[in-house]
Structures are given as C-alpha cells and as structure tokens.
Amino acid sequence: EADIYQTPRYLVIGTGKKITLECSQTMGHDKMYWYQQDPGMELHLIHYSYGVNSTEKGDLSSESTVSRIRTEHFPLTLESARPSHTSQYLCASSGLGEQFFGPGTRLTVL
Amino acid sequence: QKEVEQDPGPLSVPEGAIVSLNCTYSNSAFQYFMWYRQYSRKGPELLMYTYSSGNKEDGRFTAQVDKSSKYISLFIRDSQPSDSATYLCAEAGGTSYGKLTFGQGTILTVHP
Numbered sequence: 001e002a003d004i005y006q007t008p009r010y011l012v013i014g015t016g017k018k019i020t021l022e023c024s025q026t027m028g029h030d031k032m033y034w035y036q037q038d039p040g041m042e043l044h045l046i047h048y049s050y051g052v053n054s055t056e057k058g059d060l061s062s063e064s065t066v067s068r069i070r071t072e073h074f075p076l077t078l079e080s081a082r083p084s085h086t087s088q089y090l091c092a093s094s095g096l097g098e099q100f101f102g103p104g105t106r107l108t109v110l
Numbered sequence: 111q112k113e114v115e116q117d118p119g120p121l122s123v124p125e126g127a128i129v130s131l132n133c134t135y136s137n138s139a140f141q142y143f144m145w146y147r148q149y150s151r152k153g154p155e156l157l158m159y160t161y162s163s164g165n166k167e168d169g170r171f172t173a174q175v176d177k178s179s180k181y182i183s184l185f186i187r188d189s190q191p192s193d194s195a196t197y198l199c200a201e202a203g204g205t206s207y208g209k210l211t212f213g214q215g216t217i218l219t220v221h222p
C-alpha cells in the first residue's frame with residue numbers, strides 16, 4: 001500500500017543529543033517536504049527536496065539538516081538538540097500537486 | 111499581508127449543521143487548491159483537491175473555488191462529531207510549484 005511513514009512517532013531526549021527523524025514514502029513521489037508545527041499553530045516549511053541529491057531550505061529557518069540519497073527516504077537530523085526544538089515534525093511528499101503527510105514525530109527536548 | 115488568509119474561527123456547530131469554511135488568497139499564480147483536515151496530534155489528511163473554478167463534491171464535502179474573486183470554500187453537510195478537527199486550506203502554483211502555501215487553520219467543533 002502506498003503510504004508515507006515517520007519514525008519515531010514520539011521522542012523525548014536530553015539537550016545536546018544528536019537525533020535523526022526518519023521519513024520514507026512508497027508513493028513514488030519525487031518531491032518531499034519537512035514541516036514544523038507547534039500545538040495549535042501553523043505549519044512552517046523547514047526543508048524540501050525535488051529529487052535525489054536536491055535539498056533546499058524552507059520558509060522557516062531551522063538548525064536541522066536533511067539529505068536525499070534515495071528517492072523514498074528523506075531523513076532530518078538535529079546535531080545538538082535544544083529545548084527550543086521541541087515541536088511536531090511532519091514529513092510530506094507530492095507528485096503533481098497535492099501533498100500527502102505522514103503521521104508526524106512529536107519531539108520533546110528536556 | 112499573508113498570501114493566504116483563512117477565517118480563524120473557532121467554529122462550534124450542532125450535529126447535522128452545514129459548515130462553511132473560507133479562505134482568500136492574493137497570489138494570482140495559484141493554480142491548485144486543497145483542503146486538509148488535521149486531528150489533534152496527527153498529520154494533515156487531504157480532503158479535497160481541485161485546480162479549476164467551480165464546485166467539486168465528494169460525499170458530504172464540497173469544495174468551491176472562485177478564481178476571479180480569489181476565494182475558496184469548503185462546505186460540510188450533515189456535520190458529525192467526527193468532523194471536529196482543524197481544517198487547513200492550501201494553495202500551490204506559479205514559480206513555487208510543488209510548495210504549498212497554507213492558511214492558518216480553522217478549528218471546528220461539532221456538538222452531538
């Protein structure tokens with residue numbers, strides 16, 4: 001079944017740790033996106049990719065980095081987590097126009 | 111001024127009511143229009159996708175696009191408590207093809 005997956009769903013981690021949020025899609029889409037969303041707030045685009053080896057920063061500045069080595073995989077990395085990184089991170093992919101979202105990773109940095 | 115303005119709500123309606131959710135946009139290059147539903151602590155779920163002016167119906171949901179007025183709406187008929195969620199409009203097109211511009215979201219609560 002074509003879908004988009006994110007792991008972990010929930011992560012609680014201490015300050016200074018390196019973390020990687022995984023995102024994979026089996027929809028055959030070229031375009032992938034990472035959004036950050038605080039509770040009750042708007043979605044903010046932080047990274048996007050139009051294909052393998054293509055990554056761009058989004059509208060909201062983020063200390064995270066991304067890579068796109070395989071079409072189906074778009075991980076997001078935080079080298080040194082801080083409490084200000086506490087948020088929900090949503091991954092999405094798109095083909096022609098509409099974007100499909102994963103379930104999200106809720107990150108809490110203590 | 112934001113490119114997409116969405117009626118902020120929140121909206122609270124009784125079960126069975128007709129709900130109208132609205133967005134206006136300023137970028138004439140937008141060609142694709144979407145409505146997403148987001149339950150608390152979940153990812154947005156695509157409800158409707160259209161790229162032309164007029165109405166598109168899917169079950170209890172109708173999306174309406176008026177490109178001349180730069181106005182889009184989502185109507186929910188016979189609303190149910192399970193429709194309680196945040197509804198997001200989104201637009202795409204022009205030079206930012208592929209990237210979506212989202213509205214702020216409208217929180218809808220349907221009371222039994």
